[in-house]
Amino acid sequence: MNNVLTNVPSELPPGAVMIPDFVSSRRESELLCWIDDQRWRDDLRRRVQHYGWAYDYRARHVSTDAYIGPLPAELRAECNTLCSTGLFDEEPSQIIVNDYQPGQGITPHIDCVPCFGPVIASLSLGSQCEIVFTKKGNSAKVSWLLEPRSLLVLAGTARFEWLHGIPARKSDPVSGTRKPRKRRVSLTYRTMQFE
Incomplete structure (x- = not known):
C-alpha cells in the first residue's frame, strides 16, 4: 500500500488516497441494480444494508456473534x-x-477502532458529495469532493486521527457554484478485528 500512498494529493489528510473511476459506469449500474433488489434496514435516518458482519449503531461496536454470512x-x-x-x-x-x-x-466519526482493521475504503455511486475531514483534538479541517465511482481509502493517520463526515445538505460547492446532490450510495469495505 505504501507505493499507492506516495501520490496522495496534499489536500487530503496523510494516509488517505482518492482513486477516481475505481469502477466503470457499467459496473456502477450493475451494483446499483443489485443493491436495490436487496432488503434495506430503515431504522436509521438513512437506509443501510450490512454484509458479512452487522454493526450495532447504538453500541458503536461489532460483537463476535454478529456474523450474518459470507459476502455476496x-x-x-x-x-x-x-x-x-x-x-x-x-x-x-x-x-x-x-x-x-x-x-x-x-456525523463526523472515526470508524470503530477495536472492531475494524487498519484500512477502510468507501466506494461512491450515483451523486457527488463533499466529505469533510476534521483532525481529532484540534480545529484543522479538509474538504474533498467525492465523485461518482471514486474510491476513498483511509489508512494510517487518516484512519485513526481524522474524523470524516458528510454534511447533511442538498447541494455542494463545485468549481465556485453549488451543484445539487442526487441519490448517493456508498459501499464501505472493512476487515474485522476482534481483541
Whole structure:
C-alpha cells in the first residue's frame, strides 16, 4: 500500500488516497441494480444494508456473534481488487451499504477502532458529495469532493486521527457554484478485528 500512498494529493489528510473511476459506469449500474433488489434496514435516518458482519449503531461496536454470512458473490469483485492491488492486506470481510438522499449526511466519526482493521475504503455511486475531514483534538479541517465511482481509502493517520463526515445538505460547492446532490450510495469495505 505504501507505493499507492506516495501520490496522495496534499489536500487530503496523510494516509488517505482518492482513486477516481475505481469502477466503470457499467459496473456502477450493475451494483446499483443489485443493491436495490436487496432488503434495506430503515431504522436509521438513512437506509443501510450490512454484509458479512452487522454493526450495532447504538453500541458503536461489532460483537463476535454478529456474523450474518459470507459476502455476496455480487459484491466480491471490488473486494478482490482491493486485495490484489495492495490496498488491503486481506480481503474485506464486511461491507456496509449506505443510501443517502439529498439532504442526508453522516456525523463526523472515526470508524470503530477495536472492531475494524487498519484500512477502510468507501466506494461512491450515483451523486457527488463533499466529505469533510476534521483532525481529532484540534480545529484543522479538509474538504474533498467525492465523485461518482471514486474510491476513498483511509489508512494510517487518516484512519485513526481524522474524523470524516458528510454534511447533511442538498447541494455542494463545485468549481465556485453549488451543484445539487442526487441519490448517493456508498459501499464501505472493512476487515474485522476482534481483541
